[in-house]
Amino acid sequence: MSDLILEIHTSALAAMGTKPRPFLKVAAALGDEDVPSTDLSEEVFCARLATDEANGGALTAAWAKALTSWDFAEEPNWPTVTTARTEERRMAVYDRLQLGDGVRKALDSAIPVAKMPGATVIAPEHTPWYTPERAAARTFYWQAYEGKLRSKGWSEAAIASLHEASRAVVERLTDPEQEARRQAKGLVVGYVQSGKTANFTGVAAKALDAGYRLVIVLGGTLNLLRAQTQRRIDMELIGQENILRGADPADPDALVGIDYVGDDEEWPEFVCHGGRPSTLLAFDIERLTTRDKDYMSLAQGIKALEFEKGTPTLPLYDPANLHRAAARIMVVKKNKAVLTKLVNDLKQIHGILGELPALIIDDESDQASVNTSDPRKWEKDSTERTAINALISKLLKLLPRAQYVGYTATPFANVFVDPGDAEDIFPNDFLISLPRPEGYMGVQDFHDFESPSKTEPRTVANSQEEAHVRGIYEGPDDRLQEAMDAFVLSGALKLYRADHGVPGKPFRHHTMLVHESVKTDEHAALALRINTMWHQAGYTSTEGHDRLAGLWAADFDKVSQVRAAELPNPKSYDELRPYVSRARQLIAKGGNPVIVVNGNSDKYFEQLDLDFDRTPNIWKILVGGTKLSRGFTVEGLTTTYYRRTARQADTLMQMGRWFGFRPGYRDLVRLYIGREESLTKTTTADLYEAFEAICRDEELFRQQLAQYAELVDGKPQLTPAQVPPLVAQHLAWVKPSARNKMFNAELVEIRSPGKPIEPAAYPTDESALRRNTERWRKLLGALASEPVAFTSPPSADGTPGAKFSALTARVSHPELIAVLSQLEWERDGIFQPHLNYLAQLDGTLAKVDDWLLIAPQLAKTDRVEAAVLNSAPLSLVRRQRQAGKTAFGRISGLEHRSAAQRLIDAADDPATAPAPIGPGTGVALLYPVVEAKAGADLSAAAGVSHGKANPAKLVIAFTLIPPKSATDSSRRLVRFQAKDSTHIDAAIVAAPTE
Known part of the structure; x- marks a missing residue:
């Protein structure tokens, strides 16, 4: 017996596509065609949802697919000002569906909004071509891949997240139907072992549907790694019919030379399209590599790379030819000999390559990780990397319509560190940082x-x-x-x-x-x-x-x-x-x-x-x-x-x-x-702490990218060309330029209204430490001797916040800037972008009246207190520099930082009356830091004598949180300038000759 309600709901949601529309009107129209008496009331809908799980959950699944896709749409093709993956977006969807309160509550209960972060996109402005309508017009391979993921148990939220992240890549490639040649180059940053293959398989599916007809995936350095990637793409995207190419799976003779069918127990789980795609109004995919065979020099006059044109007088990229032509995919080992064979074969093909929309996907584009403070290792690994990049460069020259997308697990990617290495594959067009995946x-x-x-x-x-x-x-x-x-x-x-x-x-x-x-x-x-x-x-x-x-x-x-x-x-x-x-x-x-x-x-x-x-x-x-x-x-x-x-x-x-x-x-x-x-x-x-230092740096950098990715007046405030100087702030050993090349962008200013500024690269030289401590003398002397009580906010689960006491003082903005502008750092210029911002808070950019200094006092029974110069006794804080680096890790305590942030937030909230501080007051946490390992005598390490610490043994560390009002109307958070202003749009320029 058919389930008419399920059929009508499923058909109505399918009919809406990417735009939510009044549900009852759409459903009633479909219902009238079949069974006019079908009860489509909200009462029946709610009752079905309540019992749906016990009956297989098909109705909930249909609504989950539709609602989640609308929730996640970053650029919906229907009018809304709401942000993706929020309650506000869901309410806007319900409003367009014209659903009543009862159904809304039932759907929210069955399908909560997945409030996960989206991808961070750093890109210059681009000409939109991959519109929702264009993307929806051809979805054969994306739908096959999406269905495979659903059968593997992926949640609708995970699929929708992948859909949006892969869409963000494809829309920044060049329109494959475009007459003018243009190569887009980008980088996608994932997490270690986080499923980057799933993302680039999604990108390949959407790119093929859109019209790209040659996909080259550069796999691992071993055939085992290449074969892993080949199998994933064969199983989840290419599918059985394209692998068999008309061979009868029941005929052993016909299967000679065809992989998987006889020796892979998961062959039945490979995508099945239901027929040769070319017979289903789509196009076939021809594999130029297999599970067991990497790219080999092609025979028979390179016939495998000859593309058929239905209308010979039109170029291949013309829609009349493009969407009828079969596509080619190869998964190639990232090896000098293999890539040389491919380059040599392409050189023998004439004419058609200039018309061929191609996509090069570079998996694990970092041949050497930059997470090392040893430049010698970087130089040693650069030889092989340079050879591979030179061959990629040749591929790009032979395929003038090729797009390049690199994948890496670190935001500190090679291309942001070595300008000589990056010149031909620098991601000028986009940098996309993927969100942490569900279940990772x-x-x-x-x-x-x-x-x-x-x-x-x-x-x-x-x-x-x-x-x-x-x-x-x-x-x-x-x-x-x-x-x-x-x-x-x-x-x-x-x-x-x-x-x-x-x-x-x-x-x-x-x-x-x-x-x-x-x-x-x-x-x-x-x-x-x-x-x-x-x-x-x-x-x-x-x-x-x-x-x-x-x-x-x-x-x-x-x-x-x-x-x-x-x-x-x-x-x-x-x-x-x-x-x-x-x-x-x-x-x-x-x-x-x-x-x-x-x-x-x-x-x-x-x-x-x-x-x-x-x-x-x-x-x-x-x-x-x-x-x-x-x-x-x-x-x-x-x-x-x-x-x-x-x-x-x-x-x-x-x-x-x-x-x-x-x-x-x-x-x-x-x-x-x-x-x-x-x-x-x-x-x-301590290997655990050493690893934590690396990961903390990367996480902070990802947060930084997300913060700067927000558009200002509809325009990007950060482009990929401006990422290298941000990376250099995190990697102390990075040199400003190669011998003959340099990155053109120079970081001038970082603005942090309402956000913590916590530098960590303090000097190691004792004479510099002494001079820095002396510079704080006046402000340390201003700290009151009577402590003040503070409380951090309660945790998300309602646990009360931590309480602590601190010595405090109010100092004027000029007094604090006078100190900050004189401080010495382990690396010249490391604090300057922050200082350039803070110095303008004298009314030039915005007005900060004064700062509340907070010197937290520790509650531990084994705490060590000592006066610093002319201050009242302060709690000395034990910290260590990160392994292999001169910088400390996080210095401020979470409870102290949370309490300070609470003051800043309250000052900006009209509902808080009276606020503890005014909207023109910033907060500065001060810590007399002693560099000492756990268990070491803190008093001895600080050189405490007669109740006073030795100024040369201390780092006066600080965390500043400017008021939220400390910005101008542009809301810009970061500012750069070009070293070579004559080539202002170039990411890499010639280094000045000495």
Whole structure:
């Protein structure tokens, strides 16, 4: 029996497309055609929604798809001034649908607004061509890809987010039907292991639908990585019919040379279009590479790259030819020899290349991470990178209608650091920073960036570190056995959950990564040690089970009860014990639980049998790490043991292997990491803190980009060409220019109305520290000796804010600027863009009357207090500079910063009366910082004598929050100037000759 209400609702929503329209009118028109008596009242609608989940949820799913697409539309083609992904946008949609209050409440309950951030787009103004109407006119491959994602369990919010992010890329490419040649170049910044492949597959689908007819994907440096990418695109976009190309899947002879059909157990899950696309009013895709074969020199006169034209007298890019022509896709290893073959083949093709709309997608465009303070490593890696970029440059010259889109996991990308490296592929047209994906386990899940008040005990409920991180300290116990036990236990818990209703596909692979050294001979010794430990661990003995039971009770049970209460968890170890046996057997399958991964050839990886796509189950301990650092996804990674030391924090791409999607087992993820690793004979490194410093910098930079991405009077206030000087503010070692090239943009001013300014690059030289402290003398002396009480705002869950006391003073704006303008810094000019802004708050840009100085006093019983010059006794604050850098990390305490922000916000809110400070008053937090490690005698480190600290041992650190009124009507937040004003629009210019 058909469900007429579901049919009418689905048809009505489909008929609306990208524009919400009065629902009852559209539905009634459709209902009249079929069954005029169908009850379309809101009462029936609400009743159906209330019982829909029990009946399969089809009606809710149809509305979720439509509402979410309208919620997420960044540039809707219907009139609204609302922001995407907000309650206001949803209300505007309901208004256009003309729904009553009852239905609105029912839909809100069933389909809440997904208030996730969107992509950050940094781009100059562009000519719109990819309008909603143009995009909706041809959607064959996007709809196929969208359907595949939905069948994989993607939520409507995740699909809508991908739709908008990929649309943002495609709309900034050149119109493939355009007569004039124009190459757009851009960069997309994702997160480590965050699904960048999903984004560029979406971009490829939309670009193909729009008219691009050659897509070149530059994959990894190993064929295994290239094959992973090829398979994903074949499975989720190209589809069975394009792979078979008319071959009968039931005829073994016809399948000779066709991949997947006979040897891939997931072949039935490949996209099925329902027929050859060319017979369905779409176009076919011809693959120029396969799973097992990279690009090879084409034979038969390069016929594979000859494009047919239905109307020979018109160019290929003419719509009459373009949308009937088959497309070509190749996934090419990023290798000098392979790319040279491709370039040489293209040179043999004449005429058509000038008419061919092409898209080059450069996956993992950073061949070397810039997260290193060692310029020598950068220069060493630049040789291969330069060779690859030279070949990409040749491709772009041979394909004058080609567009270039690079993908990277770091916003500190190569192209923003080395102007010589970037010249041909600089992303002049757009920089897009993708939002953190739904379900992603990233840096915020391992570090307490904004942790609870330090007076509040840290628990597995409120601390990411307590839940997931296990430190390795100096001593006889290196916790390797414990890490192996955690690996066995987490495997057992996965099997338990799979037997108790949790879908088992995410548990197909289960891996542990051990990374201690870069030396291959040490890998072999470590693998032997782990193998010996495994066989001596007694996982079948009473002693072994007792040890596992203790770890389960002390660690896993506590974390899972708090962080995965909705998932099945055993009530006792005895209930888990049978699954421990099964996990042990899976890990030890083949006689050895360990695989060493330190080769760098395709042949080496093939013999490891480490193909996560084609191997049914990989339950192993992997020893190595560096060779898996570029694009290779370690599936099922649950336990990481990391002790690799370096002269500086290791690169994000190397260290962040524990990031990714962990559906059904994120509570089981454990990171064992060295906290006191030997660096030199006399120094140690805390790898966890070193990594946190890198990630914190990147997160702050992403926030900075999002802040500057806001349009001012409809125009961008930041373009990609102006990003390099912002990057240079974060990377101390970056030189201002290459030998003969330099970035043209120079950062002049950063405005921060109502936002914290917290510099961290204070001098290390004691004489400079003494001079800086002396410059604060007058203001320190103004601090009252009687403390004032402050309270930070309550947390989101209603927990009361932290209370603290502080010494305070009111100082005039000129008095504060007089101090700030004299301060010395570790890097010349690092504070100047902020100072240029602050100096104009004398009435030139805006008027700030005075500043409230707040010197927080610590409440800890072991606090150290001392006078600084002529001040009352102040609480000395212990801080350390970031590993491998001269700058500190976050200096201000969260509770102090929150309380200061609360004062600024209240001054700007008319509802707050009387406000503690006026709208023309800024707030400055002051900290006498002592550089000392945890446990070190703070008083001795500060040189305290007779109650006074040594000025040469202190950093007078500060956090400034200007009032929200401290800006002009333009609302511009950042200002640049061109070093070479004769080429004002150029990102890279010739460096002046000496």
